[in-house]
Amino acid sequence: xxxxxxxxxxxxxxxMWSHLVSDVSYDELHAFAGTLDVPRRAFDRDHYDLPAxxxxxxxxxxxxxxxxxxxxxxxxxxxxxRRKRGV
Numbered sequence: 505x506x507x508x509x510x511x512x513x514x515x516x517x518x519x520m521w522s523h524l525v526s527d528v529s530y531d532e533l534h535a536f537a538g539t540l541d542v543p544r545r546a547f548d549r550d551h552y553d554l555p556a557x558x559x560x561x562x563x564x565x566x567x568x569x570x571x572x573x574x575x576x577x578x579x580x581x582x583x584x585x586r587r588k589r590g591v
Contacts, residue, residue, distance in 0.1 A: 507536045509567040510575045512556035522559050523575050524552040524567060527582040540565055549586040550579055 508527065512520040524542075526533035534544070537552050540561055546552045554562055563569060570578070579585035 505532055505536065505566070507533065507562070507567045508570045508575055508578055509554065509559065509562050510570060510572040512554075512559050513572065514553075516553075520556040522554045522556065522562070523572070524554050524562055525550065525575050525579055527578040536565070536567070549588070551575070 506527070507524060509522050509524045512522045514521040514523070524533070524537065526536070530550075533552065534547070537544075537546070540558070542552055542554065542558070546554065576585070
């Protein structure tokens with residue numbers, strides 16, 4: 505199981521956020537997020553949004569640190585990318 509996380513560079517709600525993704529399946533992604541006790545409401549179409557203070561937890565649990573561009577590339581290559589409607 506390999507999960508990927510980008511640096512916390514996305515602002516929102518007064519915090520910085522990372523994206524946690526799988527390049528295999530959503531089931532794998534949900535299972536990994538569950539081991540971190542990340543609530544399902546943090547899932548957004550094809551990734552989990554993790555606040556900056558949880559970044560180290562994800563990496564310690566085995567998530568591989570990659571760039572934001574790599575996260576998008578992995579999602580596209582795996583067929584797991586889900587764009588917002590109307591985009």
